[in-house]
Amino acid sequence: MRVVLSxxxxxxxxxxxxxxxxxxxxxIAGDPIKDLIRGNPRLSEAGRERLxxxxxxxxxxxxxxxxxxxxxxxxxxxxxxQTNQPVSTMIRKAMPNTLILVGTSTILAVxxxxxxxxxxxxxxxxxxxxxxxxxxxxxxxxxxxxAGMLLIWFFAVLLGLFPTGQKSEPGADFxxxxxxxxxxxxxxxxxxxxxxxxxxxWVVIMRSALSDTLREDFVTTSRAVGLPHHRVLQHATRNxxxxxxxxxxxxxxxxxxxxxxxxxxxxxxxxxxxTYNAILNKDYxxxxxxxxxxxxxxxxxxxxxxxxxxxxxxxxxx
Amino acid sequence: MAADPPVDxxxxxxxxxxxxxxxxxxxxxxxxxxxxTRSGMAGLILLVFFVLVAIFAPWIALQDPSSATSFSRDVxxxxxxxxxxxxxxxxxxxxxxxxxxxxxxxxLTVGVAAALVxxxxxxxxxxxxxxxxxxxxxxxxxxxDWFLVIPFLPLAIVLVSLLEQRAADWPxxxxxxxxxxxxxxxxxxxxxxxxxxxxxxxxxxxxxRSRALxxxxxxxxxxxxxxxxxxxxxxxxxxxxxxxxxxxxxxxxLGLGDLSKPxxxxxxxxxxESGAVAxxxxxxxxxxxxxxxxxxxxxxxxxxxxxxLINPRLRERR
Amino acid sequence: MLLDxxxxxxxxxxxxxxxxxxxxxxxxxxxxxxxxGLAGESGCGKTTTALSLLGLLPQNLYRAxxxxxxxxxxxxxxxxxxxERGLRDMRWNTVSIVFQGAMNALDPVVRVSDQIAxxxxxxxxxxxxxxxxxxxAELFGYVGINPNRAKQYPHEFSGGMRxxxxxxxxxxxxxxxxxxxxxxxxxxxMMQAQILELLENLRRxxxxxxxxxxxxxxxxxxxxDRVAIMYGGQIAESGPVEQLYAGPQHPYTQRLLGAxxxxxxxxxxAPAIPGVPPxxxxxxxxxxxxxxxxxxxxxxxxETVEExxxxxxxxxxxxxxxxxxTAEAP
Numbered sequence: 001m002r003v004v005l006s007x008x009x010x011x012x013x014x015x016x017x018x019x020x021x022x023x024x025x026x027x028i029a030g031d032p033i034k035d036l037i038r039g040n041p042r043l044s045e046a047g048r049e050r051l052x053x054x055x056x057x058x059x060x061x062x063x064x065x066x067x068x069x070x071x072x073x074x075x076x077x078x079x080x081x082q083t084n085q086p087v088s089t090m091i092r093k094a095m096p097n098t099l100i101l102v103g104t105s106t107i108l109a110v111x112x113x114x115x116x117x118x119x120x121x122x123x124x125x126x127x128x129x130x131x132x133x134x135x136x137x138x139x140x141x142x143x144x145x146x147a148g149m150l151l152i153w154f155f156a157v158l159l160g161l162f163p164t165g166q167k168s169e170p171g172a173d174f175x176x177x178x179x180x181x182x183x184x185x186x187x188x189x190x191x192x193x194x195x196x197x198x199x200x201x202w203v204v205i206m207r208s209a210l211s212d213t214l215r216e217d218f219v220t221t222s223r224a225v226g227l228p229h230h231r232v233l234q235h236a237t238r239n240x241x242x243x244x245x246x247x248x249x250x251x252x253x254x255x256x257x258x259x260x261x262x263x264x265x266x267x268x269x270x271x272x273x274x275t276y277n278a279i280l281n282k283d284y285x286x287x288x289x290x291x292x293x294x295x296x297x298x299x300x301x302x303x304x305x306x307x308x309x310x311x312x313x314x315x316x317x318x
Numbered sequence: 319m320a321a322d323p324p325v326d327x328x329x330x331x332x333x334x335x336x337x338x339x340x341x342x343x344x345x346x347x348x349x350x351x352x353x354x355t356r357s358g359m360a361g362l363i364l365l366v367f368f369v370l371v372a373i374f375a376p377w378i379a380l381q382d383p384s385s386a387t388s389f390s391r392d393v394x395x396x397x398x399x400x401x402x403x404x405x406x407x408x409x410x411x412x413x414x415x416x417x418x419x420x421x422x423x424x425x426l427t428v429g430v431a432a433a434l435v436x437x438x439x440x441x442x443x444x445x446x447x448x449x450x451x452x453x454x455x456x457x458x459x460x461x462x463d464w465f466l467v468i469p470f471l472p473l474a475i476v477l478v479s480l481l482e483q484r485a486a487d488w489p490x491x492x493x494x495x496x497x498x499x500x501x502x503x504x505x506x507x508x509x510x511x512x513x514x515x516x517x518x519x520x521x522x523x524x525x526x527r528s529r530a531l532x533x534x535x536x537x538x539x540x541x542x543x544x545x546x547x548x549x550x551x552x553x554x555x556x557x558x559x560x561x562x563x564x565x566x567x568x569x570x571x572l573g574l575g576d577l578s579k580p581x582x583x584x585x586x587x588x589x590x591e592s593g594a595v596a597x598x599x600x601x602x603x604x605x606x607x608x609x610x611x612x613x614x615x616x617x618x619x620x621x622x623x624x625x626x627l628i629n630p631r632l633r634e635r636r
Numbered sequence: 637m638l639l640d641x642x643x644x645x646x647x648x649x650x651x652x653x654x655x656x657x658x659x660x661x662x663x664x665x666x667x668x669x670x671x672x673g674l675a676g677e678s679g680c681g682k683t684t685t686a687l688s689l690l691g692l693l694p695q696n697l698y699r700a701x702x703x704x705x706x707x708x709x710x711x712x713x714x715x716x717x718x719x720e721r722g723l724r725d726m727r728w729n730t731v732s733i734v735f736q737g738a739m740n741a742l743d744p745v746v747r748v749s750d751q752i753a754x755x756x757x758x759x760x761x762x763x764x765x766x767x768x769x770x771x772x773a774e775l776f777g778y779v780g781i782n783p784n785r786a787k788q789y790p791h792e793f794s795g796g797m798r799x800x801x802x803x804x805x806x807x808x809x810x811x812x813x814x815x816x817x818x819x820x821x822x823x824x825x826m827m828q829a830q831i832l833e834l835l836e837n838l839r840r841x842x843x844x845x846x847x848x849x850x851x852x853x854x855x856x857x858x859x860x861d862r863v864a865i866m867y868g869g870q871i872a873e874s875g876p877v878e879q880l881y882a883g884p885q886h887p888y889t890q891r892l893l894g895a896x897x898x899x900x901x902x903x904x905x906a907p908a909i910p911g912v913p914p915x916x917x918x919x920x921x922x923x924x925x926x927x928x929x930x931x932x933x934x935x936x937x938x939e940t941v942e943e944x945x946x947x948x949x950x951x952x953x954x955x956x957x958x959x960x961x962t963a964e965a966p
Contacts, residue, residue: 014464017464018468143611146611149589150604157595157598164595225754226725226728226755226758226759239745279574287475287479294469298467298468314745
């Protein structure tokens, strides 16, 4: 129990740190008043004064921080330069799209990666293993957006099988079923691209962990008892999963960066596309908001993985 | 990259004094032994090829992309013999082949420089944390954990966007900013590995013995800790170079690169923006991505080969 | 005769495809209810021999020559000819093995009872859950652990207790032969005595045959009926334990026994045996031991040495045995 508590506390601590970091970063690196106004021609003089007062931009740092924290905790992440909409609303609309993309790709990558990793480790040194390792290396070295470009070119432009971007046909009128089908069509290439980007790393980690585990004594014991090959592999995999889960932190970073880039490439209306547009238009409030939400998501995912590890490994539980 | 277990290194060659002498002889030895690894060899050949291209760029390329004379009205043209454009032209009429050749310089320089920044920070933090122990260690480890959890891309995007405004004052301009940002966001993995290596070296009998004989801290650091740690930093840095190249290409693709000094990532960004994919102009977007892929593979293979060499435990696996 | 091993050789192919033998010409028998000790330095081939009896060689090793026959109550088994399927049938209910109790001889993430149950259910699928549970409690009783601890995980047991659990597991399917591969090496002297006593009692109570592998000669003296000394992948000498210890006929054994001081004996440091065991890929011509032998002569460097019988139940692999005196040369 104490272990769980300490991990949760650490996650909360990290979140708080991100909050503080976020605040100071934008205050220090830029001039908040100028940034607020920059590129936002829709603000009238009165509107600008109102915003400045709201954020207390002329007050001392401590007051600003207090306002910032209370605003954030209430879900107010500021107003976007580009659209004048609340940042939180924009993020809320974009989040589900990102989740579809990331969720499906991760599940696919984990399934394929685990299967390939087990196959490679169990047949270590064979031509199949070498093939798996080399292609994983190649996919890992490939920038994911480049993979996406190749896929678009081949499947969408040359073969015309899939649309080249966006979530659905703009302006078309759909029934629910028709809409779902249309979205699915649009989702195939982005999901495929992101999966390719993630899977290479996963295969290598899984293969390495399982290879190490297969050398342990208890694997010989399982064989000595007379267990068939697949049961022996089960024993080994159950143990090999542990270091793999522990290394999830690194994987998550890849997934986030992959999602950003893939959404940009395919104009998929998720948080990654928001980020890209924010960069283009120097929309700092939006950038800040996305950074906060993305970091929070990763911290929570890390916590989940950490807790999963605690559950899976009885040596840590007691 | 998966974190590696601590490493046992061999004693240095006689006649090479001091930590840097050992690093040098370690490098020489590694290069010699690298030739025995097939993939290490392949990586080395690839790397040498790219380095030569980067060095002799002005002689290999057909024009200098940064000079005004390279722009022309012949935009987005396919490969042709008259005028000589082996890979066609981009959206500003510049020769793509030349862009590719000069891009080698940028991608290599940024990748190596960023990795060096990471290595220096990570090495320092790791050694100090591992060696001092106590409160300093706890604080540094907490900072390190924080950097590990925060997703790289959102943080890098935020930092680069903010610092962009100061690009004029920064040495190296925009590229300098990118180098620093990638370096700052990437040191956490290295420091963790180094710290655990320092810890395990510190506990070994030969260190305890020298302290019992009255050796002071600087001596122990220089003569005993450093020789065990530098080879590991070296191997790790090579792998970090690979990651840095990918990071730079991602940031450039998202529009945060320096358009006046195009890297391969920038080329992919402009290719995408100018509709090269939709038009099927494969000569524009396939070569840059392929180069990134090959260069990253080269560094990764070399890095793995070096790791295998300095870690006898890994070596026995083959 | 329960076990009959003849001319067993196990090898691997090196990078150039040449055969490198880890053990060569290994021949021994084991009677029902007998305890055979297999002793020698690290790397002499003891574990390889043991694993061969179960058909458990790692992937790159293969049987180059020889036969392994087990005369079990379930029929005659030619282990060397069995398929993987046949070997799995035979494992654990005819021959079982207790490994050195390193941290990970048991699966760390599975409860101990589940691991034993898995073995039982594998070879006896008809048993009900209740029967299996009762059997596990029975096994724990034999090895002296509280049956309530069965649902714990391996890391919750201390080293000595974990070895007992491994022994309980080894007994689970009523084997006729138990192999102990350095079962007490990782334990302190007190636990070592307990485990050896436990093995002795079990052997007596269940009529088990045992092969005990160790590099500790004093352990063998206490528990075994017969001993085989291995060197460089071959059996250097074998015979009943009292005879062998009283009058060793192979120079290697002579030096080994000399290395163990007796309590009442002269107070002097025994001389170490100079040199290192041979690399299987680079075995010396002639007798494998001659580079380190204190009684080597010119013939030893050239002539191949066969294992010869020396009276009833005794063999030795030396050109000059029997030796008139068995003390070492000055």
